[in-house]
Amino acid sequence: SKAKVIGLANAGGDLTNSVKQASEFGITQGGQKLAGLLTFASDVHALGLQAAQGLVLTESFYWDRDDGTRAWSERFAKLNGGKKPTMVQAxxxxxxxxxxxxxxxxKSKDAAVVMAKMKEMPTDDPLFGKGSIRVNGRKMHPMYLYEVKKPSESKGPWDYYKQIAVLSAEEAFQPLAETGCSLVK
Structure with missing residues (x-):
């Protein structure tokens, strides 16, 4: 195809099979990049760095991004057989x-009251940092563009990503006015 990038719009076993086959058939060694549209660190772990190297992906959370994510992820791993968390678990x-x-x-458990308070209050935690929840319920936070490391670049198990770029919440998510959501007045 001579495409520079092949987007993989699949997940789970289908994604890992696609990445393995691309590696086996020499597609990535031939200079084409793979871009995973729904890829988790656990997928890269299952694939191994040899097959996954060079894969480009976006994630909202990576266990090794900063001191806060590392500390929480170490506690998580101790309770989960050494496995690091995915962005979904975080x-x-x-x-x-x-x-x-x-x-x-x-000071209430009423769903409507609590939801209004969640949207009113800024979000702030060691996993995603500062953010907010829009009127339509979308959690706003940065997203990160990563490339999977070569085996020679990794310092050990679960050391899989090198950060390429940070996307602000405004860049990463659809503008509120364009969502078509009935909650947007």
Whole structure:
């Protein structure tokens, strides 16, 4: 195809099979890049760096991004057989933490009251940093563009990504006015 980048719009086993086959058939060695549209660190772990090297992906969370993500991820790994968390696992923790802060601030468990408080309060935690929740429920935070390291660049297990760019929340997510959401007045 002579495409510079091949976008992989699949996930899980289909993604890992596609990446393995691209490596086996020499596609990535021939200079074409793979871009995973829904790729997790656990996928890279399953693939191994030899097959996954050079894969480009976006994530909202990487366990080794900073001191806060490393500390939380070490606690997570101790409870999960050494496995590092994915952005989904970190997102669940972060969302629940914000929910509990909103319950406390609202002094209520009523869903509508707590949701209003969650949208009113800024988000702030060691996993995603400062952010907000828009009127349509979208959590706003930066996204990160990563490239999977070559085996020679990795310092050990789960050391998989090198950061290429940071996308601000405004760059990463659709503008509120364009969402078509009925909650947007």
């Amino acid at each position: 997102g669940v923790y972060s969302g629940l933490l914000h929910y509990l802060k909103a319950v406390e601030a609202a």
